[in-house]
Amino acid sequence: MTTIDVLDQPPAPATEIAAPRGRSGLRGLSLQTKVGGGILVAFVVAAVFAPLIAPYGSNELDFVHIYAAPSWSHLFGTDGAGRDVFSRTLYALRLDLGIVLLVTYPPLVLGVFLGALAGYFGGIVDAVIARIVDVMIAFPFMILVIAVIAIVGPGVKGVLIGVPIVAWALYARLARSQMLVLREQSFMLATVALGYSRKRAILRHAVPNLMRSSLIYSTLDMIANLLLLSGLAYLGLGAQPPTAELGSIIADGQSALLNAWWVTTLPGLVVVLFGLGAGLVGDGLSDGRLGGGVP
Amino acid sequence: MSVTSGSLLRIEGLRVEFDTPQGRVVGVRDASLSIRPGEIVGLVGETGSGKTMVCRSAMRLVPSPGRIAAGSIEFDGRDVLAMSQRRLREFRAHDIGMIFQDPFSSLNPVFRVGQQVSETLRVNLGLGKSEAHARALELLSDVGIRDAERRALSYPHEFSGGMRQRVMIALATASQPRLLLADEPTTALDVTTQAQILALLTRLSRERELAVLLVSHDFGVIAQVCNRVAVMYGGHIVEAGPIDAIYTNAQHPYTRGLLESIPRLESAGKRTRLPMITGDPPDPTDAVAGCVFKLRCRYRQPGCDEISMALEPVSPGHETACPVRPFAAADMPVTGAGARA
Amino acid sequence: MLSYLIRRIALAVVVLFGLLVATFFIIHLVPGDPVRIVLAGRATPQTVARVRHQLGLDRPLLGQFWLYVKNTLQGHFGTSFTLDAPVSELLKQRAGASAALIGYGMLVSLVIGVPLAIAAALRPNRVLDNEIRVGTTLTFAMPSFWLGLMLALIFGLKLAWFPVAGYSGGFVGILRTLTLPAFALGLALTAVVVRTLRSSLLEVMRSEYIEAARSRGLREVRIVGKHALRTSIMGTLTILSVNLGFLIGGTVVLEQVFQIPGLGTLLLEAVEKRDYQIVQALALLAGAAVVFASLAADVLQAVLDPRVRLAGR
Numbered sequence: 023m024t025t026i027d028v029l030d031q032p033p034a035p036a037t038e039i040a041a042p043r044g045r046s047g048l049r050g051l052s053l054q055t056k057v058g059g060g061i062l063v064a065f066v067v068a069a070v071f072a073p074l075i076a077p078y079g080s081n082e083l084d085f086v087h088i089y090a091a092p093s094w095s096h097l098f099g100t101d102g103a104g105r106d107v108f109s110r111t112l113y114a115l116r117l118d119l120g121i122v123l124l125v126t127y128p129p130l131v132l133g134v135f136l137g138a139l140a141g142y143f144g145g146i147v148d149a150v151i152a153r154i155v156d157v158m159i160a161f162p163f164m165i166l167v168i169a170v171i172a173i174v175g176p177g178v179k180g181v182l183i184g185v186p187i188v189a190w191a192l193y194a195r196l197a198r199s200q201m202l203v204l205r206e207q208s209f210m211l212a213t214v215a216l217g218y219s220r221k222r223a224i225l226r227h228a229v230p231n232l233m234r235s236s237l238i239y240s241t242l243d244m245i246a247n248l249l250l251l252s253g254l255a256y257l258g259l260g261a262q263p264p265t266a267e268l269g270s271i272i273a274d275g276q277s278a279l280l281n282a283w284w285v286t287t288l289p290g291l292v293v294v295l296f297g298l299g300a301g302l303v304g305d306g307l308s309d310g311r312l313g314g315g316v317p
Numbered sequence: 318m319s320v321t322s323g324s325l326l327r328i329e330g331l332r333v334e335f336d337t338p339q340g341r342v343v344g345v346r347d348a349s350l351s352i353r354p355g356e357i358v359g360l361v362g363e364t365g366s367g368k369t370m371v372c373r374s375a376m377r378l379v380p381s382p383g384r385i386a387a388g389s390i391e392f393d394g395r396d397v398l399a400m401s402q403r404r405l406r407e408f409r410a411h412d413i414g415m416i417f418q419d420p421f422s423s424l425n426p427v428f429r430v431g432q433q434v435s436e437t438l439r440v441n442l443g444l445g446k447s448e449a450h451a452r453a454l455e456l457l458s459d460v461g462i463r464d465a466e467r468r469a470l471s472y473p474h475e476f477s478g479g480m481r482q483r484v485m486i487a488l489a490t491a492s493q494p495r496l497l498l499a500d501e502p503t504t505a506l507d508v509t510t511q512a513q514i515l516a517l518l519t520r521l522s523r524e525r526e527l528a529v530l531l532v533s534h535d536f537g538v539i540a541q542v543c544n545r546v547a548v549m550y551g552g553h554i555v556e557a558g559p560i561d562a563i564y565t566n567a568q569h570p571y572t573r574g575l576l577e578s579i580p581r582l583e584s585a586g587k588r589t590r591l592p593m594i595t596g597d598p599p600d601p602t603d604a605v606a607g608c609v610f611k612l613r614c615r616y617r618q619p620g621c622d623e624i625s626m627a628l629e630p631v632s633p634g635h636e637t638a639c640p641v642r643p644f645a646a647a648d649m650p651v652t653g654a655g656a657r658a
Numbered sequence: 659m660l661s662y663l664i665r666r667i668a669l670a671v672v673v674l675f676g677l678l679v680a681t682f683f684i685i686h687l688v689p690g691d692p693v694r695i696v697l698a699g700r701a702t703p704q705t706v707a708r709v710r711h712q713l714g715l716d717r718p719l720l721g722q723f724w725l726y727v728k729n730t731l732q733g734h735f736g737t738s739f740t741l742d743a744p745v746s747e748l749l750k751q752r753a754g755a756s757a758a759l760i761g762y763g764m765l766v767s768l769v770i771g772v773p774l775a776i777a778a779a780l781r782p783n784r785v786l787d788n789e790i791r792v793g794t795t796l797t798f799a800m801p802s803f804w805l806g807l808m809l810a811l812i813f814g815l816k817l818a819w820f821p822v823a824g825y826s827g828g829f830v831g832i833l834r835t836l837t838l839p840a841f842a843l844g845l846a847l848t849a850v851v852v853r854t855l856r857s858s859l860l861e862v863m864r865s866e867y868i869e870a871a872r873s874r875g876l877r878e879v880r881i882v883g884k885h886a887l888r889t890s891i892m893g894t895l896t897i898l899s900v901n902l903g904f905l906i907g908g909t910v911v912l913e914q915v916f917q918i919p920g921l922g923t924l925l926l927e928a929v930e931k932r933d934y935q936i937v938q939a940l941a942l943l944a945g946a947a948v949v950f951a952s953l954a955a956d957v958l959q960a961v962l963d964p965r966v967r968l969a970g971r
Contacts, residue, residue, distance in 0.1 A: 156669070157676035160952075164907025165925070165944045172929045172937045173687050207422035214378060215417075216437055216488065217410025226436075230427045249801045253911045256803050257926060272804055276915075279807065280815045287811075290804035297799020298792075305795070 058302025065296050069116040076109035080266045089282040099284040101274055111289045114266040121178065122247045125185040126240055133193025134229060134236050140194065141201025142224055151194065158191035163250060168259065176259045181251060189243070196239060197232045204228055241304030245297040252293060268293055324351040325528050326375060326496055331388035333370045333379060342601045344370040344383065346552035346609070347626060354495065357522050357529045359539035359560070361575070362549035365598045371549070372498050372532045376413050377405060392496070410441040414489030418501040420481040424473035430484050431457070431469025434491060441492045456487040461517060479510035483517065490521060496528045497521075503538055515542050536575055540564060545634070548572045551599045551609035553626045558635030568637040568644055570614045608639070616643040662960055670953045677945040682726050684938045735939040740931040745939050748924060755825045756913065756920035758832050759839055760905050764898055766844025771851030772894070778852065779859035790852060798849035802908045806842035806915040813838060823917040839912040846908065847901060854897050899955035903948050 068075060077095075084104030092099040098107035140151035163185070170184030204210060205228075213223040248268075254260045255269025263270060268289050275285025333345040345367040352358045362368045373379050375390060377397060390397040392412060400408060417423050425433060434453035438444045444452060457465040460483040473481060482502060489497060499518065503511040519542045522529050533539055539546050540560060547557040548571065556569040567573050574594040596613035599605055607622040608614070614621070618641055628636040631645075717725070729735070735745035774794075778787040797805075814822035825835045910922035917923075921940060928936035 153672055153676065156673045157680065160673050160677060160903075160948045161680075161941070161945045162903035162906040162948060164903075164910055165941055168910070168925060168929060169684055169937055169941045172932070172934065173684065208417040208419050209423055209425045211378070211417060212415075212423060212485070212488070215376065215409055215415040217406045217408070217441060218437075219406065222440065227425050231425070234427075245799055249799075250907075252801050253803055253907070256801075257911060257914060259929070269801070269803070272801075272807070276807060279811050283811060286804070286807050290801060290808070293801055293804065294796060294799045298795055301795035301799060305791070 052306045054302045055306025058299045058304075058306060061295065061299030062303060065115065065119065065299065068112060069119045072112040072116045076106075076112045078106035078109040080110050080113035081105060081264050082109075089278060089285075091282075092284050092288070098288045099282065101271070101282070101285045102278060107271065107285055107288060110266040110271055111268065111292055114268045114271060114289070115292065117178075117261065117265070118248060118251055118268055121181060121251060122244055124182060125189060126244050126247055129186045129189035130193050130236055130240055130243075133190035134197040134232055136190065137194035137197025137199075138201050138224055138229055138232055141198040142205060142220075142228065148198070152198065155191045155194050155198075158188045159195065161188060163188055163246075164253065167250065167254065171254070171259050176262060178261050181254060181260060185247060185250065189247075192243070193236050193239070196236055200232050200235065201228060204231055238304055238308045241300045241307070245300045248293060248296060323353065325354045325393055326350070326352040326530070327389075327391040328371065328375065329389045329391075331371060331374055331390070332386045333367070333374060333383055334386040335383045337382060340602050343552055343604075344601060345374070348388075348549070348552075348554050349628070350547055350554065350557075352496065352528050352530060355522065355526045355528055356545065357519065357531060357543045359543035359546035360530060360532045360549060361534065361536055361539050361546060363534055363598055365551075365601060366549040367552040368532045368534075368549045369500055372415075372500050372530055375496075375498055375530065376409050376415060378415070411492050412494050413496045413498065414492075414494040415498040415500065416482070416485045416489050416502050418504050420478040420485065420505055423485050424476075424481055426473055429470055429472055430476065431465075434469075434484070434487055437488055437491045453487075453491075456491055457484070460484070460487045460521075461513070462487075477510075478506050479513060482506065482510075482514050486514075486517065486521070490525070490527065493525065494527070496530065499529055499531045501533055502531075504533070504535070511538065512541070518542060536579055548575070551605070552601065553609050553638065554628065555610065555626075555639070556637045557628065558631070562632065562635040566631075566635075566644075568631050568635075568642055569610075569639045570616050570641075570643065571610050572637075573644065616641055663957060666953065666956050666960075670949050673949050674946060677942060677949070678727055678730065679723075681938050681942040681945070682723055684934060684941065730942065736935040738928075738933055738935055740928070740933040741936075745935050748936065749921065749939065749943070752919060752921050752924050754827060754920075755836075755918050756909055756922060758827075759836055759843065759909055759912070759918065759920065760902075762832065762836050762840035763843035763847065763905060763908070766840050767847035767851050767898075768894075770844065771848040772855065774848070775852045775855035775859060778856045779863065782860055787856075790856075794849035794852045797845045800846060802842050802846055803911045803915050805845060806839055806912050809838045809842055810916070825916075825918040825920070835916075835918070839916045839918065842912055842915075843905060843908045847898075847905065850897060850901060851894060855894050858894075895958065896952075896955045899948075899951040902951045903944075906944050906947065 077097075082105055084100065087096070087100050087104045088102055090096055090100040090104075096106050096108065098111060101107055101110070136151055137155075140148040140155075166188055167181065167184035170187070171180035174180045174183060210223065210228065213227055218227075251260060252267070252269035252272070255267035256273045258270070258273070260269060261267045271289045272286050275282060279286055328348060328350040331345050331348045331350075332343070335342040335344060348367065348371050350358070350360070350371065360368045360371060370379060370383070374385055375392075375397070377385070377390075377400075379385060385398060388398075392408070395408075397405075397408070424430065428436075431450065431453050434456055435446075435449040438449035438452055439446065442449075454465045454469060457469060462468050462480060462483055468476075473484075476484065485502075486497075497518075502518075503514050506514065515538065518529055518531070521527055529542075531539065531543060543560050545557070545559050546563050547554045548563070548569065549555065550571050556563065556567060556572045563572060564576070567576055571594070574592070577592045578594065594613055599609055599612070605611070608617075608624050609626060611617050611621045621641065624638075624640055626638050628638050629640065630636050733746055735749070737743070738745050738748060741748060774790055778790045781787055810822040813819045820838050821835055822838070825831070909920065910925060912918070913920045913922035914926060921943075924936065925940045927933075928940070
């Protein structure tokens with residue numbers, strides 16, 4: 023036989039040098055992510071513990087101290103009815119962050135799932151889902167939510183219904199286009215060759231790969247949703263007075279803009295700070311590695 | 318190949334077609350193949366010869382828009398083409414395994430290596446968590462991954478290509494299948510690693526009575542490990558037989574061309590031209606009358622326009638589709654040392 | 659390319675149809691009798707019956723939809739009973755201000771965004787780039803109405819450079835009354851433009867034909883400015899068209915902040931007065947605008963980018 027005598031040798035041990043391991047776990051996160059994450063955590067704490075932190079109630083009227091400038095007793099000053107703006111902001115944050123979480127993450131889950139299905143199966147499933155997604159995305163968010171509120175009436179209810187109707191579509195589109203690429207990778211083919219059910223292939227193997235970019239995107243989405251919420255509140259379409267919402271506090275202060283700038287400026291800065299935190303986290307995650315993931 | 322009884326896998330008259338916007342493409346025109354238990358069979362051919370499709374068909378893994386248009390596939394007497402989806406899944410889980418060409422996307426990047434092997438043990442063999450974990454470590458060291466306990470915690474991107482292929486092999490053989498389909502498993506690896514992987518496959522085949530269908534475009538790879546080989550061209554099997562017979566006494570002009578184009582060590586330093594088969598492989602959308610190789614064949618005769626590409630015996634177990642037999646007369650050995658015959 | 663264009667246009671038609679269906683249901687999902695709502699308090703039994711017939715509400719659902727589609731395609735959006743005028747008239751009156759604002763806003767985002775993106779891409783990950791990145795994250799996080807109010811406070815009230823309410827047409831009028839809201843609108847979009855253009859530039863600059871240009875000794879600025887930019891400009895146009903939805907949303911809010919009589923304030927009035935005809939028409943208009951914008955961007959890209967053209971997609 024002219025074959026090489028590899029057959030009679032014992033198998034060579036796997037001595038190939040593996041790629042260096044990145045730092046895993048929390049140490050592996052970049053500075054950006056940590057700073058941003060810190061900010062977000064601070065916000066969550068402030069929101070959760072608002073009733074304990076806030077020096078005043080959210081609707082404590084005090085007509086003696088109308089439009090008081092910021093001071094130690096009123097960190098953000100007071101508004102036109104003497105209410106402490108800082109306390110109002112804390113309570114508003116509580117409400118708004120809660121809504122933001124509710125309208126960001128459930129649509130993410132639904133959207134990724136539907137997008138994965140559309141990308142995996144193709145054919146008619148894909149055609150139907152993709153077209154619905156296209157229609158949803160065509161609507162400017164704001165207009166659609168306003169239309170829903172026009173039907174349902176202003177208040178938190180309108181936002182909770184209106185935003186998810188469109189929000190899932192963005193994630194579905196993202197997940198679908200990624201699934202189309204993922205489908206061709208050998209390991210997805212291997213799930214079929216190994217006899218795994220399609221359910222397992224999609225849920226256990228594909229979706230975890232798709233989640234990564236959706237989660238990164240959700241940091242941006244949270245900012246966008248918070249901005250949307252506050253915009254709606256500003257327009258008077260959000261939670262109705264006297265409930266404190268970030269946008270309505272700002273709207274209240276508009277009439278006294280020149281003289282009592284703090285009512286409008288400071289709550290807005292709070293929103294910007296939150297956005298900065300979420301943005302830094304999103305940036306940091308998309309730059310670095312987080313335990314493997316689709317290259 | 319003449320289809321023998323007692324075979325583990327029997328493919329007869331396989332035809333695989335694709336319906337594309339440019340028209341109907343025939344990937345495999347007519348292929349018959351059989352594999353006996355424990356035997357390593359090679360399937361060699363160039364890109365577009367149809368070898369990958371034959372391999373994929375064995376577990377009905379032909380990607381759409383392709384489909385198996387004709388032929389029969391039997392595994393251990395069971396009709397693979399008639400299996401229901403559930404049966405097919407069980408079949409893939411327990412009786413047959415497959416490893417793929419690209420080691421870089423062959424493992425799920427978000428799960429640890431050990432996890433992926435354990436998963437198949439739990440899902441396909443019903444093992445409990447700790448049992449599966451222990452067995453997974455055994456499997457990993459069995460395929461040559463040292464320090465399996467620590468390495469099992471790594472992610473695929475931390476492994477080199479060769480190691481990933483080993484994991485892939487462990488995964489595919491975890492449920493003790495009787496046949497392993499290997500679709501160009503070493504093409505993306507360097508030569509040293511290639512030799513190691515081939516050695517691994519050979520050892521596993523011997524130790525576990527595992528039959529292997531090894532698909533490659535590289536005759537050198539085939540020659541290292543296979544007992545028998547089939548040569549494919551243009552969707553047909555043009556020659557098949559024991560590796561020795563093919564290597565020393567190939568009867569089909571295409572096979573000879575392939576063998577002659579392997580550079581030999583002795584030709585180093587000599588100013589000779591490597592013989593090559595001129596021309597291009599046939600366009601799979603065109604139907605060719607007669608012999609599918611005729612346009613590139615040095616020994617073409619007028620009668621070649623009418624032959625049927627059926628395999629005829631040369632000696633026991635050795636068949637060829639070439640009725641002209643230009644090499645039969647003087648028992649011409651395969652040269653390939655750079656001289657033009 | 660032709661087949662690509664045809665498919666793209668067909669897709670747009672399907673989406674528009676979906677929009678028609680969705681907006682059609684706006685009136686029908688409202689709890690209560692749509693007719694009385696539309697009549698807004700002027701409902702006598704005779705007018706109710708007449709309007710019901712006029713709106714086609716006495717027909718089966720499919721017939722109503724067909725009527726709706728027909729009317730829409732002819733530009734008849736019905737009559738507003740709250741504002742006493744045909745809806746199409748109202749739309750025409752107010753469209754100018756909104757269009758001017760959106761256009762001005764886009765211009766601002768490009769004029770500021772493109773140079774910043776180039777500057778960032780020239781020295782990636784150095785000081786300037788990081789500053790720009792943080793800066794854009796900040797502007798992205800600012801609520802547009804808040805930014806508008808801040809600009810109004812500083813440039814309108816304190817410095818009195820611009821008026822803080824109202825709108826006048828004409829070139830000077832637009833510069834005077836729309837500058838503050840356009841900047842508020844544009845700065846947030848700048849963040850998106852800078853990010854996307856920067857990463858697109860970086861990707862292009864890593865490609866081999868740029869290396870080749872560099873090896874021929876061309877100056878970095880020329881390389882980025884001429885070669886890379888041309889390829890990335892299409893990406894930017896796509897961003898703008900995709901973000902038209904965002905711009906429309908921002909316009910609604912900013913028109914309110916600056917009291918500009920545009921389509922945004924019209925929408926809000928309509929919501930307040932429960933005038934569903936107007937809401938429906940504006941929702942449809944907004945959706946259609948986005949569809950046409952992205953279609954235009956795709957077609958333009960197909961025409962200009964030879965890779966798309968030749969691939970036939």
